[in-house]
Amino acid sequence: MKNLAIIFLVSVAVGLAGGYTYFHFTNNDETAAAKQETAAVQKKPTALTQTTSTSSKEGEILKQKGCLSCHSVSKLNLQGGTTGPDLSNAYKVVEGKHGKPIEEFLKEPTSAVMSGVIKSNPLTDEERAAIIQVLKTASEK
Template sequence: MKQTVIIFLVSALIGLAGGYVYFQPGEKGGTNAAQTAKQETESVSEPSASAGKEGAKGETANASTQDGNILQKKGCLSCHSVSKLNLQGGTTGPDLSNAYQVVEGKHGKPIEEFLKAPTSAVMSGVIKSNPLTDEERADIIALLKEASEK
């Protein structure tokens, strides 16, 4: 039991330290999550040569990727994925495909309130260091709702 608690605490500290390092700007020419997300957003928003050949299925995938930019911009995809929208991210956090439906049952508050003041220790640290505006929160909720409906 004692060993399990120690392992848990060490793992939690490593995870928090990794998040801290990821969201802090580098000392010499390093980038932070916002700069990385901006670079990714710019590369995703560039039109491709096959843009005119996309069918209905391609348009859906493209729309989901563009909608996923808020998740990239805010660094959510560094820990989470949204597999139902084909948004690949980290594996540290749970897949957010069903978050719209399960957050209230799991955390005791609606998703809107959870994104304002999370009840999990890791997420409260992340949100505290990188708060969401009302518009960003609405965009994330709309995206997670879309994922839950697929």
């Protein structure tokens, strides 16, 4: 019984060390980006990060919900923060990148930063539909 306990503890230690090493070395870029996004989300957005260069109403929902404090949508001439990725192609790439359709991602994001953002500022069904429509429009340009 003592030998089984020792084998179990050694196996757990090796498994944890291996998992830590794997994720530490394979997710460095993603982790650094997540830390930068977290820092930006925690800061109050400035007027500079929320400016838009379009007078169109198509990006209004992104401004209202604070998306433009971290993201831009260059295909719609919506200038925002640079911490998050440009959302011009998000409609097409979210599922491949995050493993779920954009509607599901906006309900329950798989990235740590976006999970915190959505949890603290959940989207209604109408807001989610409006954001998806804007992102679809951007992806078609």
